[in-house]
Amino acid sequence: MDMIAKLLDKGFARVIVLDGPSCGVEEKTLLLALWTYAMEKQHAKGEAWIHPYYGISHHAYQAARAFVEECQATGLPVALRDDVRLKPIFARLPGFSQGRNTLSYIEGIGSRFYVKTFAVDLPMEPTHQLEAENHALHCGDCRRCMEACPTGAIAEDGFHMERCIRYWMMPGKPVPEDIRASMGDRLIGCDECQKCCPHNPEAAGEPGMTVPLLRLLTEHKQMVEELKPVIGVNLTLPNRLLAQSCMIAGCSGREDLLPALEALTEHPSEAVREHAAWAAKCIRNKQI
Ligand code: SF4
Ligand code: SF4
Structure with a gap:
């Protein structure tokens, strides 16, 4: 089984193959493996809620580690690379965009995804080439997330991290x-600036985790x-x-x-x- 088929078999929904040096890594190839999820239609009330992202990101992390171990056991030069900054890559990746809420989106999927990054020191045929210029924000006149944010973290002058609830979760x-x-x-987790966004599909998942x-x-x-x-x-x-x-x-x-x-x-x-x-x-x- 090739590396892409292996990642899909482990549960990743899509794999993007990029030329490594053009993404700032020394290895010949960079793989971005995307794990997608549906947002809950409604989460159970009255207890402590955990955003689905955190369950799936842990799951994806375990799948990624198993993938690397299997590859390395057969001599393939693959490494998990959590140090690669993804925002600058997404800003120039065809089919990706960004909103005022600072989140990255994929056309047809929206912002509900998690990425694991792998460096492979072998040449592979890229599925995408980075574009020359960063994409503009996809928001136009929309202000929905600015209005929805409970703490006013998204403003006309940009995103104020120190106002975002997620920044203050378990510091x-x-x-x-x-x-x-x-x-x-x-x-x-907080979902207010994602669920109001017209670039996201309707929430379709079943109620997830409460404690x-x-x-x-x-x-x-x-x-x-x-x-x-x-x-x-x-x-x-x-x-x-x-x-x-x-x-x-x-x-x-x-x-x-x-x-x-x-x-x-x-x-x-x-x-x-x-x-x-x-x-x-x-x-x-x-x-x-
Ligand atoms: S995650 Fe929540 S608090 Fe943070 S910007 Fe979005 S809506 Fe505001
Ligand atoms: S809700 Fe509107 S302003 Fe906010 S990220 Fe989505 S499109 Fe942009």
């Missing part, structure tokens, strides 16, 4: 109060172990996950979570303590 330190109140039920909020607060270590195989180690660092859980507990308004939150105000982590105290205050005062 390991206390999150500014005005951002905390916008977390809603998002344990990981019981009370268990996140009271059976924390067990939840970390359960989530690790689903979304990976980086997104399940214990105190970060707990601090994020406290924030969304505060946004939930649920009084049954108060005892667990009050107990966490004595936690050794500053972010957990501060978020737990904030959440308990919000619930007691019916602030959100």
Whole structure:
């Protein structure tokens, strides 16, 4: 089986073959393997929500590692290359575009995809050639994501990373109060600036992953172990996950979570303590 067939067999939806040096890598070929997914029509309410991207990206990562191991076992010079900057490549790749929300889109697929990059030190026939100029934004007069963003991160003068909820998900330190109140039920991920975008197809997926909020607060270590195989180690660092859980507990308004939150105000982590105290205050005062 050739390398492209192997990647498709592992679940990747499409493989783009590019000349390596024209993408800034020394190896002769760069492979971009795309994993696509459908957005949920509606996610289950009332608990802690995980955006489908994070489950599929973990799945794609595991498939990519298995692919590299199999190739290397047969002597093929293939390596995973997470250090290659993709935005400048997408900006010149035919069929790709970018929106004001800074996300990359593929014609016919939209922004719901994840990419794994492989360098191959063998010549392969490119499927695409990079264009000479960067593409213009695909937005025209549209302002939908600017209006939909709960924290005003997308503005006329560009994208303000420090206003984006995703930037403040599990940073390991206390999150500014005005951002905390916008977390809603998002344990990981935010979809507002994608679901409103006319360049994305209608959401068609079934409701995906939610996690019981009370268990996140009271059976924390067990939840970390359960989530690790689903979304990976980086997104399940214990105190970060707990601090994020406290924030969304505060946004939930649920009084049954108060005892667990009050107990966490004595936690050794500053972010957990501060978020737990904030959440308990919000619930007691019916602030959100
Ligand atoms: S991910 Fe959410 S918070 Fe960030 S820019 Fe998009 S809508 Fe705004
Ligand atoms: S919602 Fe509109 S402005 Fe935002 S990225 Fe999509 S097309 Fe562009």
